Amino acid sequence: MNGIEVLELIRAGRLWLQVEHLHELAPDLYWLMRAAYDEFRRRIPHFTYFNLYTNLLISGPAAKVTPHIDVAEVLLFHIRGHKKFTLWDPAKFPVPDEWRESIILREQLEDIPLKPEWLGMGQEAVLGPGQGVSFPFMWPHAVENLGELNVSLQSEYHHPASIRRYAALFANGLLRRRLGLSPQGTGPGALGEALRAVAGLMAKKLKVHSPxxxxxxxxxxxxxxxxxxxxxxxxxxxxxxxx
Ligand SMILES: [Fe+2]
Structure with missing residues (x-):
């Protein structure tokens, strides 16, 4: 199939296409994203980013992304069509840390089995062209297109705090699986999390866990x-x- 046929198929239903390597295929979009991030860094106190990754998402009118947890900070800029974004605040809808650990340890994909009764209870927002969405690290979310061809510029990045949390969950996952311990949370306060994170980063470096x-x-x-x-x-x- 050529590109036009692929787009026609996407327009017909639930398929979606994620265009990678934007810095080669659409350098204007890539550098626009970099400029946006650099502007955030200048204007938002304590904001910083590294490992920026960006792609263009072209998705059909009936495309859906079921509830899942991403292992990166996410910022999505919406360009065309409308989509409903649902976010579940873990303080109100607690999901076990074991799920996050399994995703981080690459035992499972990012999809999570939220309780069916929670599905209509998350915080919902409809995104239109020119709007964007961002949310705290590893919060469960889902997306549903609302009947039009949708185009979004997606990005993922890391922040020192998200790396600390990631590494602490990695360490907890190993403690639970290798030593049969039941770690409660990721340690008391930021310091506890940082100590746990150091252990996690060392374990990663030493390749203690090779999934x-x-x-x-x-x-x-x-x-x-x-x-x-x-x-x-x-x-x-x-x-x-x-x-
Ligand atoms: Fe996501």
Whole structure:
């Protein structure tokens, strides 16, 4: 399929395309994002960033992203169409740290099994062109397109505080799995978290934990002749792919 056919398929339903390597394919967009981040750094006290990663998301009118947790700070700039963004505040909807640890230790993908009764209870916002969204590190969220072709410029980055939290969860995950301990939280206050984080970073450096690549069942293929451009595969034809 050529690019126009791919876009037509996306326009027809639930498919989405994530355009990577923007610094090569669309350097104007990449440098625009860098300029935005540098402006934040000048204007927002204590804001800083590193490992900036950005991509262009083109998604169909019925595309949905089910509840999940990202292992990075996220900032999404919305350009075209409308999408509903739902966020679950962990103070009101507590999710176990074990879920975050499993994602960080790469035992599972980012999707999480939120309680069904929570699905309509998160904080919702509709994003239109020119709006954006950001939220605290590792908060559960979901996205649903509202009937139009959507285009967003997505970005992920790290902040020293998110690296500290990531490393503390990494350490807790190992304590729980290797030593059978039940760590409560990530340590008392920022200092406790920092100490736990040092242990986590050292464990990572020493390669104490080397996860097997995650295997995901390939449940469908993109097929222009199928309804909505998606042909679901019977169970026996599903292949395991590494992700
Ligand atoms: Fe996300």
């Amino acid at each position: 097997k690549p995650r295997k995901v069942a390939l449940a469908f293929v993109v097929d222009a002749r199928a309804e909505g451009g998606v042909r679901w595969l019977p169970e026996q034809e599903r292949m395991l792919v590494t992700k």
